[in-house]
Amino acid sequence: MNLMRRVFLGRFGSVGALTIAMASGLLKPVKALAAEWNKAAFDATVLADSLKSVGGVSATESKDILINAPDNAENGAVVQLEATSKIPGTTSILILIEKNPRPLLADFEFSNNAEPYVFLVAKMAESSRIRVLAKAGGKTYFASKQVNVTTSGC
Amino acid sequence: MTEGIKIRATLKGDVVEVKARMDHIMETGLRKDPASGQVIPAHFIKQVVATLNGKTVLDAQWGPSVSKNPVVGFRVKGAKAGDKVAIKAMDNKGETFNGETFVA
Numbered sequence: 727m728n729l730m731r732r733v734f735l736g737r738f739g740s741v742g743a744l745t746i747a748m749a750s751g752l753l754k755p756v757k758a759l760a761a762e763w764n765k766a767a768f769d770a771t772v773l774a775d776s777l778k779s780v781g782g783v784s785a786t787e788s789k790d791i792l793i794n795a796p797d798n799a800e801n802g803a804v805v806q807l808e809a810t811s812k813i814p815g816t817t818s819i820l821i822l823i824e825k826n827p828r829p830l831l832a833d834f835e836f837s838n839n840a841e842p843y844v845f846l847v848a849k850m851a852e853s854s855r856i857r858v859l860a861k862a863g864g865k866t867y868f869a870s871k872q873v874n875v876t877t878s879g880c
Numbered sequence: 881m882t883e884g885i886k887i888r889a890t891l892k893g894d895v896v897e898v899k900a901r902m903d904h905i906m907e908t909g910l911r912k913d914p915a916s917g918q919v920i921p922a923h924f925i926k927q928v929v930a931t932l933n934g935k936t937v938l939d940a941q942w943g944p945s946v947s948k949n950p951v952v953g954f955r956v957k958g959a960k961a962g963d964k965v966a967i968k969a970m971d972n973k974g975e976t977f978n979g980e981t982f983v984a
Contacts, residue, residue, distance in 0.1 A: 761939055761941065763926050763927060763941050764941060768926075768941070768943040768944075803947060803948065804947050805947075808953075823945055826945050827908070827910055828908070828910075828943050828944060828945055830943050830945075831942070831943055831945045831946060832940060832941065832942045832943065832946060833940065833941045833942075834938060834939075834940045834954070835938070835939040835940070836937065836938060836954075837935075837936055837937060837938075837939070838932065838935040838936060838937050838956070839932075839937065839956050839957045839958045839959075840937035840938055840954060840955070840956045840957075841895065841954075841955040841956065841957055843953075843954065843955050844952070844953065844954055845899070845951070845952065845953030845954070846946065846950070846951070846952050846953070847946070847947035847950060847951050848945055848946060848947055849906075849908070849945050849946070849947050849948075850945075879947075880908060880910065880911070880945075
């Protein structure tokens with residue numbers, strides 16, 4: 727407790743700095759800890775706009791992002807996806823279904839020893855490429871994989 | 881319609897593999913009711929936060945393309961048996977869902 731207090735005061739120096747930190751949103755109440763939902767990104771209806779909203783336009787293609795998804799998915803309502811980033815320092819993984827009416831599926835941020843890996847079940851409207859973005863060291867990387875869907879899940 | 885989040889947390893070496901299932905309709909807001917022709921309003925989980933012993937390990941934002949009754953999996957290094965895994969989720973109507981379990 728005392729140690730934490732010392733570290734904390736060491737970082738912010740004074741009550742004045744603390745007030746500034748709070749006002750600038752560095753310190754938020756516990757309830758608001760989750761990042762603000764990126765409405766623009768999730769509402770985007772075409773891939774280019776989704777990518778723009780998540781900083782993925784000029785991403786570099788990487789073989790160190792692994793996508794585990796079926797080549798052929800019979801039921802587009804339940805398509806199991808796994809994404810892993812082997813890029814050192816990966817802090818987040820985003821998954822987009824390029825041809826879905828709302829391409830951005832999910833954005834995962836990792837902290838406190840969470841591995842850059844996620845499993846998620848998606849709905850797919852039609853056959854599409856799955857694009858996975860990984861953010862590491864201030865850069866964005868991507869990989870993609872085609873998934874063919876027999877029955878639409880939307 | 882909605883119950884708590886069901887979580888399974890299995891230790892493999894020093895990595896805990898977590899799988900969680902939420903009961904939720906995950907309505908996209910793009911479908912029409914075939915009978916009335918009216919658009920069915922969107923109703924989906926948009927935020928999910930997972931903690932291990934109280935520390936945030938996963939902070940997720942979801943769109944409506946996540947499947948009905950979502951299943952999400954993630955892994956955390958340095959975990960041990962008895963550690964507490966808790967997950968909170970919130971949907972676009974502000975309803976919240978919780979679940980917790982211990983690493984086995």
